[in-house]
Amino acid sequence: MTRSFLNLSYVSVLACLHSAPHVQAGEGMWLFNDLPHEILKQEYDFDPTQEWADHIMLSSVRFSSGGSASFVSSNGLVITNHHVAADTLHKLSTPESNYYENGFLAAGPENELKAPDLELNQLVSIQDVTDRVNDAVADDLDAEESHKARRAAMSVIEQESLDETGLRSDVITLFGGAKYHLYRYKKYTDVRLVWAPESSAAFFGGDMDNFEFPRYNMDVTMFRVYEDGKPAKIDHYLKWSEHGAGDGEVVFVSGNPARTDRGLTTAALKTLRDNSLPSYLDYLCRMEVAIQQFCYQSPEHQRRGQDELFGIQNSRKAITGMLVGLQNPKFLAEKTTREEELLAKVRANPELEHYAEAWQEVADVQPEKRALLNGGVDFRERYYEIAKELVLMAQEDQKPSEDRLREFSDSGRESLEHELFSPATIYDDLEVAKLSSQLSMFVEQRGGDDPLVVTALDGKNPFERAAQLIGESQLNRVEYRRELAEGGVEAIKSSQDPMIQFFRSLEKEYRARRKKKESLEEIERQAYSQIEEARVAVEGTSGYPDATFTLRLSFGVVKGYEEDGRDVPPWTTFAGAFAHQAAHEAKKPWILPPSWNEAKSRIDLKTPLNFVSTADIIGGNSGSPVVNRAGEFVGIIFDGNIQSLTADYMYDDAVSRAVSVHSSGIREALRSIYNAEELADQLGK
């Protein structure tokens, strides 16, 4: 389950750059406005036309909650992963109707279920605005002023674009700050659930099989976008391939990889290896144990907590794999060699040698970045997040849009409010479990005598304090949130809500740490922009930028691999799923749902179910369509194998594989297992 790693504040999210000469055959997360025509021609004898690229781009969909998808019918069908849809499936479920666990199929359009807070984005244009952004930053500004000026310039560009086009407009930082592109998105906010399989089919093998291959997962869910209360009419959608892709065939993946760090200097990689990832892994293991304890209490606790738990386990498994990769001495040795080679060339050239400073600048900020890792006030708990947004928004709205913290600019307000005023149920018991664990870690990290800790605990232990804050808060009421939002600073100041008051007592610290962090990122941005210039000067081309949760095109071939001396074939089938169940004595998590076991005799068991390819993907690519040369849908990405987890830092096509559900498997399941003939008939039409 390649869940998006967005919002991982424990890990640096700076987008960086990559060295092109080391690009391998299947490597690259390419910009749609800068596709690698040479490589494609050379490796695959394929030269995509502008029309082909535009069609794929316009057929692609981004889930703002973190994940990718595509349009697969003219009447608005959107296909994504079950695990991308999980958050929505949980929000639509009740103790009586658990759609996450038991699946869902709308009998007709009138039965499709509206998601409480989904926002889907369709990228419609890309524009280079690098010069405009850089011109706004005068040479003599310090890091904090530079960051402010840059943020203001980006905000103005976004606002102008919004006013002009009405489209969601985001300025994206690429190559660590060497380029800025304006991305315009059409938004869909009326999104309805059409079909989901049971979680035991989607997540067959559970946490144990996650990131493994062979796999047998129907990790698919379908929604439909509506406009004006009717299914939207979609011009660009993917045709459904008759047979899918064959062994060795080239395939393309169009999706939104969230983050890669392939351009990091060795100094920055060492911070990840020795500080950021270990700290984040400690956090994840502590939370996994806490949420698991919560879930064990009863089936209803399990229902409430399982999405959270799966998310944490998924990240834990991913981070563990990444960390083991980074801890392999060979890895940093190779990165160091490459870096030293490049630096030697830079230093040897009088016109370039001033660039060498940039590497030192990145190294110099590492101690300060490490100091910010622990003891922060970024609690990941729903009441707290709501309080934080309301308090900050009231303050920020007193400034002109371009001077605000980035998420509070006018251009992003609609999306922000869509989420902030979501009517989705909040489960207090789960929230208390989350907040109390995080408060406990907060005390540990700052020490029990720290004045801010003393204030935060208010004389209670972490559990008592979390229970009181959540038990007495009114922020679960959407009307109260709206009231506070409309009342602005005065309403916030006079609010007696304990969670509002709690965040207010931490606001100064929050702002100070954020300001510090953004200044350090600005220094890195300027340094990486210099490094990119130096690299292009030495190596002649810029390749592709590190991932930024924006649309990219990857490609590769359908291809098995070797593991522990065994050949792992590129395909699995329905027959394999039943055999896998039998091999584990049908014990949890290896129990296929009753629908599968009952339908076994009707299924064409030789139909392909999952397959692997060498395409270069990472978290955020979940739900990305896999298409063939003809632009037809042949599958949907849902995972990478365990060997692909180091792709964050370095791509390797020897054993690293993207794992997809096969298009034919989806159609076969709809027809032979789910009695969803009508839905199957709409696919690609």
Place this chain on the structure above:
Amino acid sequence: MTRSFLNLSYVSVLACLHSAPHVQAGEGMWLFNDLPHEILKQEYDFDPTQEWADHIMLSSVRFSSGGSASFVSSNGLVITNHHVAADTLHKLSTPESNYYENGFLAAGPENELKAPDLELNQLVSIQDVTDRVNDAVADDLDAEESHKARRAAMSVIEQESLDETGLRSDVITLFGGAKYHLYRYKKYTDVRLVWAPESSAAFFGGDMDNFEFPRYNMDVTMFRVYEDGKPAKIDHYLKWSEHGAGDGEVVFVSGNPARTDRGLTTAALKTLRDNSLPSYLDYLCRMEVAIQQFCYQSPEHQRRGQDELFGIQNSRKAITGMLVGLQNPKFLAEKTTREEELLAKVRANPELEHYAEAWQEVADVQPEKRALLNGGVDFRERYYEIAKELVLMAQEDQKPSEDRLREFSDSGRESLEHELFSPATIYDDLEVAKLSSQLSMFVEQRGGDDPLVVTALDGKNPFERAAQLIGESQLNRVEYRRELAEGGVEAIKSSQDPMIQFFRSLEKEYRARRKKKESLEEIERQAYSQIEEARVAVEGTSGYPDATFTLRLSFGVVKGYEEDGRDVPPWTTFAGAFAHQAAHEAKKPWILPPSWNEAKSRIDLKTPLNFVSTADIIGGNSGSPVVNRAGEFVGIIFDGNIQSLTADYMYDDAVSRAVSVHSSGIREALRSIYNAEELADQLGK
């Protein structure tokens, strides 16, 4: 499950002292040679005779693996907890005969199963040797020299006693160094399994119910000690009470509490709160997740890993509770007030004021103690531990016994070898899982560029390195261990075993850190000895010393308590166990074994099963007999409730409770569920 917290090197294990005037009614872990006659007379109108005390002491048994027990028949029956026996039950089990999970009942003496490496200790005498130890430490020695001189003196006393009596002889440090007592033990090493219930009866409710009450656990296992191949004839054993103890009745607990920290200064408590416990909790959560992943792979993995997993979960739950208690600002506020009151009196008295320095000395060593918390080379993995003992032993044996590291003195050699040459099976896959996780943490804590880390990994990632070290080591062969032990330094030096070589590459660091740690402990020992003197001078009495995994007598009354406004009665019954199973829909871990469900109609369901008392216990007390005034067996300690977890630092009899299996419940289970009439008839006879 109150498992012993022995060998928790992450947590300070220094034994300390306690302030007597704050002793509550049920408080105290009293020395058998210094029982609180005044309190017992005043509170319970009971004045134990020397004969009574000696009988209880001689009927008590210590499991050297960590836990308590008692003799309950003249023919050698020993009763302890199932969770104390778990290690042995696992070692006796195979994939075909899983005695841990399915239980065991010997059809007759000839079917009793010999434990591979158990050593049971019966305390037979206590002697004060304080003056002899202190006289050996000259005033002008520094901390390292003092520690060495003290260690030598203790070693000489032990060796003399062993030579003289043939008994295991341990000098115990009490009151943090104010007193030294010589404890002599009769050892039993031929110990055979007689009866164990199923783990689902012993650990009904699993990790979820652990540390909770009401409880319904048959957490009991019986062994028999043998001498010269025959059941040992035991003079001192406990009679079995006809009805057990009634509500409000006084009861006594005779067992080996492992560690308390009630005498710590506030400076030392803050190190626990902000450093030691958080670091240990991070370790536990990381290991819990890793071992859980291991167990999930198959039923056989589960069998191999479950004892390890339960141990980790038990510690994790205990440490979490202790940490939350320490993080409660009220707790340290009260400790601070008490400390300041005492210090004020000390400073106000010209004859005492020099003692005030001692508190400062404890505070001064805290930063150095914190610096030793992480990055150590104390990996808890069987191959590594064997290699460590063999390498150190070869070196140490070249010195006179009294100059060696404490565990290698001649007087302890028999016990050391009993464990080192244990034929118990080692499961390589489980060991790899343990070592690779710990190697990964080692890299994180020291950083990947640390020279020792570079050496330790030998160019591999932590998983590859662990797999290689264990895969290529011969230390699983007992003969090879014996060979190396006999070959001494030369054999070690020429050994090609990778694990031996691995520890040798870390030996210098191991010795340096240990030396540093022992010097710091010596400084603390001297300071706490001063603090104890000051306290006795101000308050007039010394009370009881902090726990040291030696025999103590606790007492209290059978008594319910109030929780969240509800009255919790002191008893549960068999009927309650079945009701608890039904309330959880008989889902794991709330499934009673088939034997119970089948026997339900035969059981007298009103028979008491578990009960609580106010007796003061802690980890290590598991398996302690609970006796009445008449010295009869009325139950066996197996847990403390969640509110008792802060007992490590402060006793509170309002809600803190010890949880026991009731004597009548044990007899009823043997007769009505396990068809063990013959065994039941031996109890107390």
